[in-house]
Amino acid sequence: MIQSLQNGINALMFLSSKRSAGVTEIAGAIGVNKSTAFRIMQTFLTSNIVEKNPETLCYKLGPAILRLSQQYYSGLNAVSISKPYMARLSEGFGESVHLCTLSNNRAVVVEQITADGRLIANAKIGEEEPLHCSSVGKCLLAYADNSRQEKMLRETALEKYTEKTITDETELQRELARIKEKGFAIDDCELSEEIRCIGAPIFNNKGECSFSIGVSGARSRMTQEKIYKIAEGLKKVSEAISSELGYTKTK
Amino acid sequence: MIQSLQNGINALMFLSSKRSAGVTEIAGAIGVNKSTAFRIMQTFLTSNIVEKNPETLCYKLGPAILRLSQQYYSGLNAVSISKPYMARLSEGFGESVHLCTLSNNRAVVVEQITADGRLIANAKIGEEEPLHCSSVGKCLLAYADNSRQEKMLRETALEKYTEKTITDETELQRELARIKEKGFAIDDCELSEEIRCIGAPIFNNKGECSFSIGVSGARSRMTQEKIYKIAEGLKKVSEAISSELGYTKTK
DNA sequence: TTAAAAAGTTGCGCAGGGTGCAACCGATGT
DNA sequence: ACATCGGTTGCACCCTGCGCAACTTTTTAA
Numbered sequence: 001m002i003q004s005l006q007n008g009i010n011a012l013m014f015l016s017s018k019r020s021a022g023v024t025e026i027a028g029a030i031g032v033n034k035s036t037a038f039r040i041m042q043t044f045l046t047s048n049i050v051e052k053n054p055e056t057l058c059y060k061l062g063p064a065i066l067r068l069s070q071q072y073y074s075g076l077n078a079v080s081i082s083k084p085y086m087a088r089l090s091e092g093f094g095e096s097v098h099l100c101t102l103s104n105n106r107a108v109v110v111e112q113i114t115a116d117g118r119l120i121a122n123a124k125i126g127e128e129e130p131l132h133c134s135s136v137g138k139c140l141l142a143y144a145d146n147s148r149q150e151k152m153l154r155e156t157a158l159e160k161y162t163e164k165t166i167t168d169e170t171e172l173q174r175e176l177a178r179i180k181e182k183g184f185a186i187d188d189c190e191l192s193e194e195i196r197c198i199g200a201p202i203f204n205n206k207g208e209c210s211f212s213i214g215v216s217g218a219r220s221r222m223t224q225e226k227i228y229k230i231a232e233g234l235k236k237v238s239e240a241i242s243s244e245l246g247y248t249k250t251k
Numbered sequence: 252m253i254q255s256l257q258n259g260i261n262a263l264m265f266l267s268s269k270r271s272a273g274v275t276e277i278a279g280a281i282g283v284n285k286s287t288a289f290r291i292m293q294t295f296l297t298s299n300i301v302e303k304n305p306e307t308l309c310y311k312l313g314p315a316i317l318r319l320s321q322q323y324y325s326g327l328n329a330v331s332i333s334k335p336y337m338a339r340l341s342e343g344f345g346e347s348v349h350l351c352t353l354s355n356n357r358a359v360v361v362e363q364i365t366a367d368g369r370l371i372a373n374a375k376i377g378e379e380e381p382l383h384c385s386s387v388g389k390c391l392l393a394y395a396d397n398s399r400q401e402k403m404l405r406e407t408a409l410e411k412y413t414e415k416t417i418t419d420e421t422e423l424q425r426e427l428a429r430i431k432e433k434g435f436a437i438d439d440c441e442l443s444e445e446i447r448c449i450g451a452p453i454f455n456n457k458g459e460c461s462f463s464i465g466v467s468g469a470r471s472r473m474t475q476e477k478i479y480k481i482a483e484g485l486k487k488v489s490e491a492i493s494s495e496l497g498y499t500k501t502k
Numbered sequence: 503t504t505a506a507a508a509a510g511t512t513g514c515g516c517a518g519g520g521t522g523c524a525a526c527c528g529a530t531g532t
Numbered sequence: 533a534c535a536t537c538g539g540t541t542g543c544a545c546c547c548t549g550c551g552c553a554a555c556t557t558t559t560t561a562a
Contacts (some may be wrong), residue, residue, distance in 0.1 A: 070313060
């Protein structure tokens with residue numbers, strides 16, 4: 001662990017949460033002397049990782065960070081393929097739609113279409129959700145190949161978020177089996193008391209479940225009936241995306 | 252300048268250009284010992300700035316970078332407002348459309364719609380274009396307030412990219428005046444021999460020209476006639492976006 | 503208008519830690 | 533089985549990142 005580098009990372013994280021800050025504030029937040037914070041910012045400035053408002057002397061994230069992320073993003077060409085489908089789903093059901101992928105035993109939201117409405121599910125792009133109690137996470141888990149799945153289960157604490165969170169491993173195993181049988185996953189208020197979510201797997205050309213797609217909404221609107229309608233729509237969409245990614249059912 | 256931090260930044264830049272690499276390769280690229288490269292990656296790993304493929308032991312950019320950039324990106328809500336307009340422009344004229352903003356005396360591409368077709372203009376999101384020889388750059392320059400404009404001109408070398416690049420300052424001043432008169436800018440192969448581009452300014456609620464929008468295409472397709480058609484369309488769009496941003500013509 | 507407080511910047515010296523080296527480990531291929 | 537290559541780890545040196553404090557600049561307040 002390189003400390004000075006970690007300081008820099010912390011400074012970026014802080015800037016990203018604050019939108020804009022001066023050296024003293026940054027120094028306080030990451031626990032270093034303001035001269036150090038100043039030098040960190042100097043270093044980032046020369047690479048355009050941050051930019052400085054010459055008048056207020058405040059720093060904020062700069063365009064280089066966008067450029068960097070673009071690389072990560074464009075690797076996920078599933079995103080661009082999925083987006084129109086996601087928009088259509090969102091429109092059709094009036095709910096928010098998320099596209100997720102695995103990273104470090106979490107389901108990372110890489111794309112989102114936010115529904116219109118007063119009370120809608122919402123996540124930030126880049127946000128991470130647990131594997132065992134989100135529909136998108138459970139999909140990724142259920143369809144992972146055996147060794148990976150074992151590894152993930154071993155490394156994941158089945159943390160309890162709500163009354164309905166599955167915290168027992170054998171119970172979770174049964175749930176994963178059910179998901180593979182039905183072809184979609186339901187998160188019935190397992191992560192958040194007020195949100196129900198339906199997820200389906202997306203397969204790439206190698207037959208791996210590299211992404212999952214989910215529709216989330218307030219519990220009250222997500223009736224049994226609506227859930228099954230969504231599940232139907234979702235399965236069609238996930239198959240369409242998978243086939244665009246080059247997936248062909250082998251069996 | 253903090254060296255170890257700079258090493259880290261260099262490693263990220265390299266990763267972003269290579270998509271994926273092992274420690275030895277990274278070490279070679281940024282000029283450090285492989286043990287150092289290893290420790291840099293360790294540090295980034297713990298923050299999910301990079302992720303490691305456990306099989307190939309290769310590193311690539313991780314989701315945290317996306318999360319960071321999201322912050323930068325969402326500050327630009329002009330982006331989401333502009334996107335549908337951009338799509339329509341692109342569709343209508345069959346050319347690529349870019350949205351740009353100022354950063355460090357450069358015009359940064361923050362959004363792009365790529366046209367279909369064999370030969371189309373293309374830029375990466377996050378890419379920077381010079382102010383004096385791109386339509387989007389000239390717009391941002393022309394409509395900047397006086398002190399800013401002076402500062403930018405002072406700090407910008409009028410580098411020659413093609414035969415048509417304007418490299419004389421008084422000549423550029425005249426060009427900027429013409430742009431303000433017409434309400435749009437033309438880049439007539441001034442940055443790249445084969446590309447013509449039309450740009451228009453976008454104003455925010457404070458009346459500042461905070462963004463500019465441009466349509467780019469291959470020289471051969473961009474006839475005088477088409478250019479004026481595009482300019483008309485572009486002016487309408489840029490006015491619509493400006494008004495959505497809260498801009499009201501005062502004079 | 504002046505003084506005081508707050509925030510940014512710079513020089514200095516110490517020691518913590520970042521670095522390269524070299525040994526070690528593990529996988530791959532001959 | 534051996535050799536090669538890439539990743540990881542322990543070690544020791546000394547570089548450099550750090551805090552401190554002085555200085556500058558801006559803002560606030562009296």
